[in-house]
Amino acid sequence: MAKRGSILVVDDEEIMRDVLETLLSAEGYRVELAKTGEEGLECYGRRAFDVVLMDVSMPGMGGLRALEEILKVDAEAVVIVITAYATFDTAIGAWERGAFGCVRKPFQNEQILATVAAGIKRRRKDEERHNLRRAMSRSVERGSIIGHSERMQSVFQLVDQVAPARSTVLITGESGTGKELIAKAIHEQSTRAGRPFVTVNSSNIPSELLESELFGHTRGAFTGAVAAKKGLFEVADGGSLFLDEIGDIPPETQARLLRVLQEREFTPLGDTTPRKVDVRIVAATNVDLKEAVRQGSFREDLYYRLAVVPIELPPLRERREDILPLAQHFIRKYDEENSRDISDQLSPEVLALLEQYTWPGNVRELENVMERAVVIAPGDEVTRQCLPAEIADPSKAMSAAPLSGAGVALDVSHGINFYDEVRRFEIDLIRRALDQTGGHQSRAARLLGMNPTTLNSKIKTYNIQLRQ
Numbered sequence: 001m002a003k004r005g006s007i008l009v010v011d012d013e014e015i016m017r018d019v020l021e022t023l024l025s026a027e028g029y030r031v032e033l034a035k036t037g038e039e040g041l042e043c044y045g046r047r048a049f050d051v052v053l054m055d056v057s058m059p060g061m062g063g064l065r066a067l068e069e070i071l072k073v074d075a076e077a078v079v080i081v082i083t084a085y086a087t088f089d090t091a092i093g094a095w096e097r098g099a100f101g102c103v104r105k106p107f108q109n110e111q112i113l114a115t116v117a118a119g120i121k122r123r124r125k126d127e128e129r130h131n132l133r134r135a136m137s138r139s140v141e142r143g144s145i146i147g148h149s150e151r152m153q154s155v156f157q158l159v160d161q162v163a164p165a166r167s168t169v170l171i172t173g174e175s176g177t178g179k180e181l182i183a184k185a186i187h188e189q190s191t192r193a194g195r196p197f198v199t200v201n202s203s204n205i206p207s208e209l210l211e212s213e214l215f216g217h218t219r220g221a222f223t224g225a226v227a228a229k230k231g232l233f234e235v236a237d238g239g240s241l242f243l244d245e246i247g248d249i250p251p252e253t254q255a256r257l258l259r260v261l262q263e264r265e266f267t268p269l270g271d272t273t274p275r276k277v278d279v280r281i282v283a284a285t286n287v288d289l290k291e292a293v294r295q296g297s298f299r300e301d302l303y304y305r306l307a308v309v310p311i312e313l314p315p316l317r318e319r320r321e322d323i324l325p326l327a328q329h330f331i332r333k334y335d336e337e338n339s340r341d342i343s344d345q346l347s348p349e350v351l352a353l354l355e356q357y358t359w360p361g362n363v364r365e366l367e368n369v370m371e372r373a374v375v376i377a378p379g380d381e382v383t384r385q386c387l388p389a390e391i392a393d394p395s396k397a398m399s400a401a402p403l404s405g406a407g408v409a410l411d412v413s414h415g416i417n418f419y420d421e422v423r424r425f426e427i428d429l430i431r432r433a434l435d436q437t438g439g440h441q442s443r444a445a446r447l448l449g450m451n452p453t454t455l456n457s458k459i460k461t462y463n464i465q466l467r468q
């Protein structure tokens, strides 16, 4: 008869082990035996079984402890407890500890076989669910990019289609919709994956520096050019160049960029011989480039060169079905990062609040909200109190004065909102650091002991105005 599953029998009595082994093997199960709870645990640690038959009273660890330990190793382990003292209490105790079933000694063979069969069935269902989840998450999660909504599914499809080609891609979308994430995904899925992915953030670099960053310069090309420097186009050769915030590049640089895109070659500042490069350009912007073209601040010819393949990322409020999976993803991420133990299950109340909110800062804002919620949650779940006021109390937020950093009176009428406390504190610290460093972001980041990218993202999230 075909083997139908694997069973671990844990019993200190030899006669019981024999009886069970004979009975179960005859049914076609593959049986392994253990004499103590400790031994059983060791067996299970080596490999999972479909079902465990566990005697309750054994010297040493005892069946109920062993049951608990096995469930720590495999939360979905199917353990059937066998006890000679089948009082109501023992059964409840076993059940409370997570046992799948409880069989009283002496037992009928049919009883054991039926319970085991039910256990195997449940195990198979769990497996199916896992396989399904794995298959699903392959299609909705690209690495850590989450998108269950139809609109994100079409974005993923487009990414699949364009990744292998060299065509220039223009990603548009509001701030925080995941443009950079998608740009990286395009690179990762291309044949260029092993080559560099170089990011140029046009808004972070002063215009005079931008060109020398992009194209490089020779020694002595301008005052201060004490050594030759490779441009990012050259650094990215064979790979991808991500031109972030492309809407911000000044007109002169637009003209030079256009030439590079047309001719696939560039000339470093101070040099005369052009250099050939093989670079895939992915550009991103959160401004309406077509509008910028109409207004004359962005070259039309450059726009068409860039927008060979346009990818538009929808704002989060237009794909609300992504809110829950994203929120859960961020809870898991920050739970692990902060060694907390916060459940990724959201109460209907919290979920409704998250789904109602308009998310002007899109996924970045949701990520920040969930990160703080995980850090400040007093218990093991995210509650309404862990959410910022405008989300936790939508009706109040409408009339509430906008947060202005330090010095805002606390609204204690419905308890302290942890989130806002943390946020005020953080905004205040960032402002002070920026003041102290004269608005120099990377110095401020150092002062705060923060990664410059993190600081930049917080400045965006909190909409902290920078001095020009």
Ligand SMILES: Nc1ncnc2c1ncn2[C@@H]1O[C@H](COP(=O)(O)OP(=O)(O)OP(=O)(O)O)[C@@H](O)[C@H]1O
Pocket (backbone or CB within 6 Å): 144, 145, 146, 147, 173, 174, 175, 176, 177, 178, 179, 180, 181, 182, 285, 286, 326, 363, 364, 367, 460
């Ligand atoms: N679909 C997604 N799945 C998981 N994380 C996401 C997703 N979209 C965005 N994020 C996360 O949100 C944050 C913001 O994303 P990203 O930096 O790519 O946005 P952006 O569109 O480039 O924003 P900006 O225009 O402000 O630069 C990042 O931490 C990113 O990892």
Ligand SMILES: [Mg+2]
Pocket (backbone or CB within 6 Å): 179, 180, 244
């Ligand atoms: Mg970005």
